[in-house]
Amino acid sequence: MEEVLSTLVRGLGFGSLYAMLAVSFVIIYKSSRVISFAQPAMMLAGATLVSYLAGPVGFYLAVPLAALGIAALGLGIERATIRPMIGRPVFVIAIITLGLDIAIRVVVNVFIGRDVRQVGDPWGLSTVEVLGLTVQQRYIAMIVVLVVVVAALFSFFRYSRWGLAMRAASLDQETALVQGVSVGTAMAMSWAMAGGLAAVAGAFVGTGGGVDQSTWVIALKALPAIIIGGLDSIEGAVVGGLAVGVVESFVAAYQADVAPWLGQNFSLVSPYVLLLLVLLVRPYGLFGTREVERV
Amino acid sequence: MTATEPRRAEAATGSTPGTGPTARSGGRRPRGRPAMYTTYAQDMALLNTRGKKVGLGALLVLAVLLPFVLQDDLLRLLATGCVLSIGAIGLNLVTGYAGQVSLGHAFFLGVGAYTASVVAGDPEDEEVWGLGITFLPVWLLAAGVVAAVLGLVVAPLASRLRGLYLAIVTLGLVFIGEHVFREWDSLTGGVGVGRQAAEPVLFGMDLSRRSESFSGDQQMYWLMLAMLLLFALVGRNIARSAMGRSFAAVRDRDIAAEITGVDVRRVKRRAFVVSSFYAGCAGALWYSILGFIDPSSFGLLLSVQFIAMVLIGGVATISGSIMGAFFIALLPRLTRELPAYLPFLSSSATDTPNVFQFETLLYGLLIVLFLIFEPRGLYGVWIRVRNYWKAWPFSY
Numbered sequence: 001m002e003e004v005l006s007t008l009v010r011g012l013g014f015g016s017l018y019a020m021l022a023v024s025f026v027i028i029y030k031s032s033r034v035i036s037f038a039q040p041a042m043m044l045a046g047a048t049l050v051s052y053l054a055g056p057v058g059f060y061l062a063v064p065l066a067a068l069g070i071a072a073l074g075l076g077i078e079r080a081t082i083r084p085m086i087g088r089p090v091f092v093i094a095i096i097t098l099g100l101d102i103a104i105r106v107v108v109n110v111f112i113g114r115d116v117r118q119v120g121d122p123w124g125l126s127t128v129e130v131l132g133l134t135v136q137q138r139y140i141a142m143i144v145v146l147v148v149v150v151a152a153l154f155s156f157f158r159y160s161r162w163g164l165a166m167r168a169a170s171l172d173q174e175t176a177l178v179q180g181v182s183v184g185t186a187m188a189m190s191w192a193m194a195g196g197l198a199a200v201a202g203a204f205v206g207t208g209g210g211v212d213q214s215t216w217v218i219a220l221k222a223l224p225a226i227i228i229g230g231l232d233s234i235e236g237a238v239v240g241g242l243a244v245g246v247v248e249s250f251v252a253a254y255q256a257d258v259a260p261w262l263g264q265n266f267s268l269v270s271p272y273v274l275l276l277l278v279l280l281v282r283p284y285g286l287f288g289t290r291e292v293e294r295v
Numbered sequence: 296m297t298a299t300e301p302r303r304a305e306a307a308t309g310s311t312p313g314t315g316p317t318a319r320s321g322g323r324r325p326r327g328r329p330a331m332y333t334t335y336a337q338d339m340a341l342l343n344t345r346g347k348k349v350g351l352g353a354l355l356v357l358a359v360l361l362p363f364v365l366q367d368d369l370l371r372l373l374a375t376g377c378v379l380s381i382g383a384i385g386l387n388l389v390t391g392y393a394g395q396v397s398l399g400h401a402f403f404l405g406v407g408a409y410t411a412s413v414v415a416g417d418p419e420d421e422e423v424w425g426l427g428i429t430f431l432p433v434w435l436l437a438a439g440v441v442a443a444v445l446g447l448v449v450a451p452l453a454s455r456l457r458g459l460y461l462a463i464v465t466l467g468l469v470f471i472g473e474h475v476f477r478e479w480d481s482l483t484g485g486v487g488v489g490r491q492a493a494e495p496v497l498f499g500m501d502l503s504r505r506s507e508s509f510s511g512d513q514q515m516y517w518l519m520l521a522m523l524l525l526f527a528l529v530g531r532n533i534a535r536s537a538m539g540r541s542f543a544a545v546r547d548r549d550i551a552a553e554i555t556g557v558d559v560r561r562v563k564r565r566a567f568v569v570s571s572f573y574a575g576c577a578g579a580l581w582y583s584i585l586g587f588i589d590p591s592s593f594g595l596l597l598s599v600q601f602i603a604m605v606l607i608g609g610v611a612t613i614s615g616s617i618m619g620a621f622f623i624a625l626l627p628r629l630t631r632e633l634p635a636y637l638p639f640l641s642s643s644a645t646d647t648p649n650v651f652q653f654e655t656l657l658y659g660l661l662i663v664l665f666l667i668f669e670p671r672g673l674y675g676v677w678i679r680v681r682n683y684w685k686a687w688p689f690s691y
Contacts, residue, residue, distance in 0.1 A: 035459045092666055093395050094459060095606060098599060099662030105654040110648050177633060220470075223463050264480025272467030276452070279464060283455045284475070 005133055007253045008246060013139025015245020016146035021222035022229065022237035023153065024197035029231050030170040031190035034090050038097040040219035041104035046070045046199025047119060047211040048108050060186050062076060062120070063203045067196035073104075074195025103210050109213050119206035138207040147202060149197065150238055157234075166190060173183050201217030221248070224275035238288030244271045244295050322350070338612035339527075339535055358520055367512040371584065374512070377519035378581045378622035382603040383616040384530040385573025390602070391611035392534055393566035394546025395453055399465030400574050401603045404559045405593035406445055407438035407575030408492060408582040409482055414438075415493035423484050429496040429632075431518075435579055438493075442575025448566040469595055476590040483590040492582035503583065515584055522580060523617070526573065531613045533569065543611075544568055603662050609674025616675040630654045 017229045021039060028036045046066050053062035077100060085093050095290070123137040130140070132237075157163035168176040169186035177183055203212070205218050207229035229236025259266075284290050325331055332338045332639050337690045362370055409556020413435040416425025428434065452464055478484050484490035494542045495502040495518060502514040532538050541562045544552035553559050582588050600623055630650050641649045669675050683690045 035463065081667065084667060088670075090458065091394075091462075091671070093463060094396075096663050096666050097668070098602070099659040101659070102596075102599060103656050103659030103663070106652045106659070109652065116354050128356075177664070220466070223466065227460060227463055250678060263474065266474065267475040272470050275467050276464065276471075277453060279456065283460070 002133060002252070006135060007249050009133070009135045009139050011246035011249030012242060012247065013136070013142045013245070014096040015203055015242035016142040017218070018027065018225045019146055019238045020149060020197055020201040020239025020245050021219050022225040022241040023150070023234055024194035024201070024236050025222055025226045026192045026232065026237045027197070028194045031166065031187045033092070034093045034097070034098045035231070037094060038077065038101040038104065038196065038220070039194065040216040041108065042070050042074065042198040043202035043205065043219040044105060044211070044216045045073065045108045046093040047202030047206040047215060048111050048117065048175055049199065049202040051117040051119045051211055059070035059120050059122055061199060070199035071192040071196035072165060074191040082187070082191070083184065086277050106215055112211065116210040116212045118210045119169050119203055121207040123207055126174055138204070138209070141207070142204050145200065150201065153234065154209050162189065175193060221271045224271040227275055227285055228278045230285035233287040239287070244274065247271065247274050250276070307580060317533060318675070319663060338484065341531060359517070359538055362513040362516055368585065369509055370512045371517040372517040372628055373583065374516040374584055376621040377523040377603065378577055379624050380523050380617040380620035381526045381580065382472065382574055382577030382601055383608065383620040385570045385577065386601045387605045387611065387616040388530060388533065388542070388572035388573065389566045390606070390607055391561035392539055392546065393542035393563065395563060395566055396462040397465045397474040398457065398462055398595070399449070399596045401593045401595070401597035403442045403446065403571040404578035404597065405472055405476055406442045407578030408588050409476070410441040410575065411435065411438040411493035411579030412490055413482065416491070422429040423479055423490045429494050431497050432496050434493045435576055437581070438579035439572040439576040443572040446567040446571025447564065448488060453567055454560040454563045464594070469586050469593070473594055476564055480675055483588070486590055489587055489589045492588050493579060495583045504588070519580060519584070526576070526619065527613055530573070538565065546596070547641055573677050598656060603658050607665050608670035612674045615672050617676035622673065626657065627654055630657065653658060656674070
């Protein structure tokens with residue numbers, strides 16, 4: 001029982017990271033109707049920036065600073081490569097982000113070097129006793145950050161003027177324009193927010209183990225999460241992210257005993273298997289809106 | 296929503312169907328008017344102008360004669376370019392013509408490479424499977440067919456999903472495939488061990504080994520050139536026949552296609568099967584040049600390289616796929632020369648920044664720049680150059 005619970009907590013911990021990344025994908029998708037394959041690079045860049053800043057200013061200040069920095073990078077990307085492409089097929093824009101991802105990652109890799117960089121987090125692998133259960137502190141930190149971030153995002157979208165503008169722009173760009181919403185600014189903000197979110201997630205991905213050149217793969221696990229949750233639903237992204245984390249964690253814990261023929265590290269690809277299964281049953285994900293087809 | 300650029304490309308080549316009432320099949324062109332079509336068949340012909348006939352003929356003669364001039368290492372590179380072209384044509388058929396974005400091309404290449412090496416492998420080997428049939432057409436067909444069957448398995452997902460959902464599912468396929476290749480030791484030899492690729496044996500002669508009059512690389516180049524011709528011809532014929540038109544119909548507007556009587560599911564399935572067949576063959580041939588298969592080489596980067604070939608070359612064009620593939624195949628050779636001019640780049644993989652990183656950076660940047668500034672790719676550049684000289688000296 002204790003093993004099951006600790007597996008669950010670990011799953012929820014990593015799941016919170018996937019959820020944060022998934023939310024960043026969804027924010028971009030809602031504003032630009034595009035899946036940004038550049039998010040892994042943004043996450044890696046954020047984690048690397050934290051690892052450089054943590055020394056001089058400490059982890060707690062480094063994370064918001066890195067989030068701001070990567071948000072600026074997101075703004076730049078939107079302005080330079082996405083804005084000129086408005087009106088072109090989404091597939092083309094998606095492939096552009098794929099190209100950007102590769103280019104940015106190469107540059108970031110130069111700064112990472114061949115070794116693992118520590119992000120200087122205060123938790124490391126130390127544990128704490130919660131209700132008789134030993135859990136790693138970093139998992140608790142991840143869950144708390146997810147709750148804070150999601151609460152902040154929800155209240156932003158619900159109560160703030162700009163949140164309303166962004167929702168309007170994502171519903172119907174032309175109508176929003178007519179109502180006086182600056183659609184361009186709304187799009188730019190969404191890319192900046194997504195960049196910031198990816199950077200925060202990246203900082204927490206680096207806790208415990210550190211960051212190296214292969215860390216970016218983790219961000220791609222948010223893709224199964226958003227597909228499972230539906231591309232245009234933030235709630236779905238959170239649920240999908242947590243589900244992916246929990247499934248991965250349980251597979252990691254039990255697959256070696258239950259189904260050893262699946263090979264080592266099967267847990268790393270289990271999100272994609274889950275993705276295939278969900279899509280076979282529900283082609284638009286669990287929370288996604290079914291596309292209405294007009295002739 | 297899956298509509299891509301190619302409609303413009305088609306308009307540029309002037310392949311608008313439409314003929315006068317006097318259309319006769321195989322009719323002659325009026326004397327002195329080489330550019331005037333009088334029949335639909337003339338318009339749809341493989342080489343519909345004299346310029347294309349002469350140009351392609353000259354290019355082929357040149358390509359066949361190249362091995363007598365070039366060094367072996369360059370020939371090897373060109374042979375690789377031929378093989379990558381086959382893979383790129385396959386990806387272009389599904390992504391360019393049929394509009395189904397596939398990031399899973401690397402997976403099918405891997406399937407082809409391993410199928411070929413199992414069919415041709417040494418049956419005595421205790422580590423990995425082998426059937427011992429080294430005759431090239433056999434393992435090549437087997438590689439294509441097994442990949443095509445797997446394409447058929449994936450196709451139902453594709454016919455249910457559209458656009459970006461499909462891109463992500465095929466991305467998942469790459470990761471699952473990578474895992475299978477890593478873990479299935481009796482098939483792939485396992486990480487860090489790998490296995491021998493299929494040997495290109497034709498009528499009892501291993502083409503990759505030196506024969507009496509020619510070196511291995513010369514023979515491999517001719518083999519791959521012949522293969523490329525075959526696959527390009529088939530691809531071009533698929534594209535200009537009813538099948539290709541149904542691909543384009545599904546790409547441009549799937550609902551409209553369905554109303555005009557195109558079975559969208561079947562078309563998508565066909566596109567995936569054909570594309571996987573091409574990928575399987577390309578994978579098998581490619582690794583017969585390289586000689587050795589490492590199970591970790593079929594990752595996302597390989598898929599992206601093929602996407603880059605298609606986009607840099609030209610979406611929904613066969614000649615563009617070939618140009619793009621050669622561009623990507625020759626790019627490493629060019630970047631290897633760079634450290635001489637850019638002293639901060641290192642040619643050793645252990646330093647940063649090194650040429651390998653620079654090369655990857657170039658893939659990314661080239662994709663972005665081509666998509667923003669020349670969406671028709673190298674093919675579009677060629678069309679512009681051609682049109683300039685067509686109108687010369689009155690070009691503007």
